[in-house]
Amino acid sequence: MAMQQYIKEFSYNIRLAYPVILGMLGHTLIGIVDNFMVGNLGSTELAAVSLGNSFIFIALSIGIGFSTAITPLVAEADAEKDDKKIRTTFHHGLLLCTILGVGLFILTVLSKQIMYFMHQPKAVADLAAPYIDWVAFSLIPVIIYQGYKQFADGLSQTKYSMYAIFMANVVHIFFNYVLIYGFWIFSKMGILGAALGTVISRIMMVVFMDLLLRKNAAFQRYFQNFSFKEIRKSVLRKIINLGLPSAMQMLFEVTLFTAAIWLSGSLGKNNQAANQIALTLASSTFMVAMGLSVTAMIRVSHSKGMGDFKNLIVVARSIFLLAIILETFFGVVFVVFHNYLPHLFLNMTDASQSIDNQEIILITAQLLLVAAVFQISDGIQVVVLGALRGLQDVKIPMYITFVAYWVVGFPISFYLGTYTHLAAVGVWIGLLAGLSTAAVFLYIRFVILTRKLVVACNGN
Incomplete structure (x- = not known):
């Protein structure tokens, strides 16, 4: 009976999640396009x-991570029908x-100077430095975009961010091509062209998102009367208290994968290039889980706002089950095609x-088998x-993720990657250990938190 309840929720979860998943894949596509186009220039450029x-x-x-604080607060206020909030x-x-x-x-x-202290190949670091300068600027528009996205997600309107990213990807592919390789009035810029293509596309992503939401009658009332006089420390503090631990959670995971890139780089440019290809593929399938994570945050926040904790548990477990089914499928795909997928990212016609x-x-x-x-x-x-996050429980999870990734995962990655013949594969075994520890705890x-909520609700 419980299984039927979970399966019954699948269709609504997928309807809510698929625009988020496609939007996340759109984010990843920007990186894939960069890797694909830059990979044709050579392995040094790809590593850079x-x-x-x-x-x-x-x-x-x-x-x-910080912007995710907006979604549960908006979703909870939406359940309470509080437009002002x-x-x-x-x-x-x-x-x-x-x-x-x-x-x-x-x-x-x-x-960026840290690169030169991390034992990275000098040729790779010298190419990466100017690339970082330009792509770093794109952080401003992309994080502003996240503010819009998390707001719309909180209202269960997940499709608008998908539209904005798709349009931004069209812009990105065009500018990447003409700026990397040179075309018409555009000179050949190599990896700097990839960086500029990313900047332009992310600026347009914000423009598209703003226009899509402002033109929709359902959102117009939320755009009115913005004034710095209305800014309140109490509201800022509430968002920061939720956003900062969430940012740290995501930081701990991303820095673990970043450390894997650096460890692979210290093993040579081919290990680093292989790590990047495997990471790009794994990130693409991870976007599906990320979409379901946003769905969990939205639906759990909404149930919390309604005070319906029993339904909250059913909804959450249905999303967990759906994630397991889909990620198992992707794992099988990686096993079956692990010898073929790397060819997609390399110029196989260049004899040199x-x-x-x-x-x-x-x-x-080998990395794809671990992935x-x-x-x-x-x-x-x-x-x-x-x-x-939907339950607005962020501090304890922050500590759990730190221990899982940096007390368990990284030491294993470092030891196996540096001191054994496993090399890059050993690095990824450490990633597996960290992620598995995080998942369990x-x-x-x-489970502990939701049981307490149900007991407290029944007690009242």
């Missing part, structure tokens, strides 16, 4: 983009996202690259995190 993006991912994780949360959240975007841009540019390409394919194929296993752990931990936290 990988290294440069590792810095951007760290900053972006903070911005995205929704508008206030949106305005304060957008202001904080703008300030954070500027701050992260400055910090990222200042931190053939030796490097053979090594990259061999390493990537096939951690698909499930990664999916579970992210959807449970979404449910916990976050789920235990969810």
